[in-house]
Amino acid sequence: MQNEPVEVTLKVTGVFEKLGIPYLIGGSLASTLHGMVRTTQDSDIVAEMRLEHLQPFVSSLQDEFYVDDEMIAESIKRNSSFNIIHKESMFKVDVFIPRPRPFLQSQLSRAQKQTFTFETEVSAKFASPEDTILSKLEWYRMGGEVADHQWRDVLGVLKTRAGELDLDYLKQWADELKVTDLLGRALKEMA
Secondary structure, three states, rough: OOOOOHHHHHHHHHHHHHOOOOOEHHHHHHHHHHHHOOOOOEEEEEOOHHHHHHHHHHHHHHHOOOOOHHHHHHHHHHEEEEEEEOOOOOOOOEEEOOOOHHHHHHHHHHHHEEEEEEOOOOEEEEEOHHHHHHHHHHHHHHOOOOOHHHHHHHHHHHHOOOOOOHHHHHHHHHHHOOHHHHHHHHHHHHH
């Protein structure tokens, strides 16, 4: 599989689409789409899964992925994360079940559909460039501001999308997420 991270991730998002589960692809796949390319060992999906999605989700993926339905059920109950692993490639997909909050609703409503052509045409929703920056800044802060790859991803999206970004949106949510100082520092580094 030449485009393994994307192809494997789209198998999972295809199930979310089929089950009507709101989702978006974030993390390094989104920052690569909007910014600079970097290799990744996994993909990150934010999904509003509920317990009634558990069995159809597992049934749809168990032939191609290692899935642990108990771990998934626990993640849904606790608003945490779980991972599934593609059997053929051993590529890992991390699924985050977020707690409801206004930023999540904003991210989901602004998610952008991207289309890829492999054997057939496949689409999936990715976090917007602005939401990718904000999420990366939030992860950078929560990780003690030491994850250089998160910071480089932020700078990559800022550089690649310069002039296209909704700065008012970025500043509004940076304030809400308490990362205004980090956004300011990143924008200064780009100047």
